[in-house]
Amino acid sequence: MKAESNEKALLxxxxxxxxxxxxxxxxxxxxxxxxxxINNSGSTDDAxxxxxxxxxxxxxxxxxxxxxxxxxxxxxxxxxxxRLWLKRLQQMNRYTPAVENLQDTVPVEEDVEENERINSEFxxxxxAISSLGEPCKSLLEAYYLEKKSMQEIASFFGYTNAENAxxxxxxxxxxxxxxxxxxxxxxxxxx
Amino acid sequence: xxxxxxxxxxxxxxxGEMSPDERLYFEQLRKTNPEIDQLVVEHTLLLQQMNRFGEWKKxxxxxxxxxxxxTQQGKIHSDKLRGGAKVVYLWNKYKRVTAIAASIAGVxxxxxxxxxxxxxxxxxxxxxxxxxxxxxxxxxxxxxxDNKINYxxxxxxxxxxxxxxxxxxTGFLLDPKGLMITNAHVVKNSRNIFVQNNKGxxxxxxxxxxxxxxxxxxxxxxxxxxxxxxxxxxxxxxxTSDIAEPIFTLGYPRDEVVYGEGYLSAKTGYNGDTxxxxxSIAANPGNxxxxxxxxxxxxxxxxxxxxxxxxxxxxxxxxxxxxQVLDELKKSSLYQNVRLSSRSSLSGLDKVQQxxxxxxxxxxxxxx
Numbered sequence: 293m294k295a296e297s298n299e300k301a302l303l304x305x306x307x308x309x310x311x312x313x314x315x316x317x318x319x320x321x322x323x324x325x326x327x328x329x330i331n332n333s334g335s336t337d338d339a340x341x342x343x344x345x346x347x348x349x350x351x352x353x354x355x356x357x358x359x360x361x362x363x364x365x366x367x368x369x370x371x372x373x374x375r376l377w378l379k380r381l382q383q384m385n386r387y388t389p390a391v392e393n394l395q396d397t398v399p400v401e402e403d404v405e406e407n408e409r410i411n412s413e414f415x416x417x418x419x420a421i422s423s424l425g426e427p428c429k430s431l432l433e434a435y436y437l438e439k440k441s442m443q444e445i446a447s448f449f450g451y452t453n454a455e456n457a458x459x460x461x462x463x464x465x466x467x468x469x470x471x472x473x474x475x476x477x478x479x480x481x482x483x
Numbered sequence: 484x485x486x487x488x489x490x491x492x493x494x495x496x497x498x499g500e501m502s503p504d505e506r507l508y509f510e511q512l513r514k515t516n517p518e519i520d521q522l523v524v525e526h527t528l529l530l531q532q533m534n535r536f537g538e539w540k541k542x543x544x545x546x547x548x549x550x551x552x553x554t555q556q557g558k559i560h561s562d563k564l565r566g567g568a569k570v571v572y573l574w575n576k577y578k579r580v581t582a583i584a585a586s587i588a589g590v591x592x593x594x595x596x597x598x599x600x601x602x603x604x605x606x607x608x609x610x611x612x613x614x615x616x617x618x619x620x621x622x623x624x625x626x627x628x629d630n631k632i633n634y635x636x637x638x639x640x641x642x643x644x645x646x647x648x649x650x651x652x653t654g655f656l657l658d659p660k661g662l663m664i665t666n667a668h669v670v671k672n673s674r675n676i677f678v679q680n681n682k683g684x685x686x687x688x689x690x691x692x693x694x695x696x697x698x699x700x701x702x703x704x705x706x707x708x709x710x711x712x713x714x715x716x717x718x719x720x721x722x723t724s725d726i727a728e729p730i731f732t733l734g735y736p737r738d739e740v741v742y743g744e745g746y747l748s749a750k751t752g753y754n755g756d757t758x759x760x761x762x763s764i765a766a767n768p769g770n771x772x773x774x775x776x777x778x779x780x781x782x783x784x785x786x787x788x789x790x791x792x793x794x795x796x797x798x799x800x801x802x803x804x805x806x807q808v809l810d811e812l813k814k815s816s817l818y819q820n821v822r823l824s825s826r827s828s829l830s831g832l833d834k835v836q837q838x839x840x841x842x843x844x845x846x847x848x849x850x851x
């Protein structure tokens with residue numbers, strides 16, 4: 293009972309991006325995933341990539357609010373990592389004899405696919421922001437991602453006042469919007 | 484400028500930063516103006532996406548930091564692979580490559596051994612007996628003779644070569660200056676080689692080239708008492724001769740030159756070997772290394788071996804191989820000028836005359 297409530301608390305912490313929760317889940321599961329990857333033709337770098345990707349899957353899942361944990365975090369992370377690694381091996385076109393199960397697994401195909409979709413969206417966003425160039429990129433990131441106030445931004449970037457900075461920010465945003473929706477439509481059209 | 488104002492308004496609306504009055508007014512505007520409505524929807528979507536993107540990035544960043552922290556604290560072992568883990572990793576990574584490499588190596592090894600097996604002339608086949616004469620009786624006689632000679636020599640105070648002979652075979656000149664060809668098995672185990680002509684004169688010789696696989700050796704007479712000939716009466720045939728062509732040989736199955744006659748039976752040798760041919764001739768131990776002539780007095784081969792299971796089946800290395808081995812020899816500067824004569828001065832003569840002219844160029848080869 294205690295373990296279960298512990299897990300729940302961890303997941304709630306994860307949903308709020310609490311550093312402590314991230315650290316505990318990381319610490320308790322990383323070595324398991326690393327041995328899975330290394331025993332199946334991977335390196336420590338691969339292990340890190342795969343594990344962090346699995347953490348993101350878990351993170352997105354708990355944030356969506358619809359997540360109900362039917363299994364241990366361990367089982368879930370292992371299942372996702374295994375699935376992700378199998379996919380990676382296929383992409384590398386490396387034949388691999390079925391990755392052996394050291395742990396119980398739960399079906400996670402849908403979660404992994406959903407994560408892929410989200411990832412590609414975010415990557416599109418990243419590309420769109422990068423393509424704006426400076427100072428737009430930094431300006432938008434400071435305001436919308438890092439949530440800095442217009443006042444701070446104005447002094448940091450050297451605008452004479454917050455109003456000018458704001459105008460500049462909107463100009464950048466209009467450009468971003470164009471690129472983003474062009475990609476968005478393309479992405480949906482292709483999808 | 485207008486666009487920016489509208490955008491600002493939309494953003495304030497989405498963030499709920501408007502005063503209740505303003506909000507009411509804006510919502511009214513949204514209802515009546517589909518463009519504004521669309522703008523709100525789009526902008527909401529964009530802001531949502533950016534928000535999530537920002538959090539996603541932050542989370543990734545946090546993961547990265549956690550990874551570094553935990554590694555530094557030694558709570559996860561990702562910094563390096565130690566001991567067994569490294570071996571496991573390397574093995575897992577390369578086992579497929581290793582397996583492929585090993586199988587390629589295996590296949591290659593098998594292939595090469597098959598190839599070597601099929602290409603090696605089977606002179607060492609137990610069915611084929613090398614026509615080497617192991618002269619045991621002669622050896623004893625020779626010893627007795629040597630003793631006598633030694634006795635005489637001591638009196639004369641002259642050093643004389645004493646040769647306990649083990650093998651003998653036949654050899655013949657390739658050029659007038661003392662380059663000879665014989666069988667490899669005649670000379671390969673000998674420390675000293677002597678050749679003896681039909682008059683009984685003996686000359687010292689040494690091996691120039693040994694081809695055990697083909698069973699051919701080239702030796703050179705190296706003796707002051709040997710006098711070069713002006714030219715060779717016979718020539719060497721480059722092409723393969725025809726079946727049923729009459730042939731003859733000269734050799735030393737005994738201490739004196741012996742003539743033998745036969746015909747070419749097959750264009751290939753034992754087990755289809757293309758560099759030799761099959762002849763039918765009366766050959767005895769001691770005939771090894773002897774020349775095979777056609778009726779024009781051209782050398783068509785070197786007698787090398789006979790099949791033990793069938794009588795009169797003898798194999799000869801074809802003369803075209805003499806050209807091959809000589810080409811290899813010419814790579815060394817000493818023998819660059821050696822040329823095989825391709826014109827026989829014997830054609831048209833009768834056998835008796837031919838043999839008379841040839842016999843001075845055929846030698847007994849002895850080794851100890």
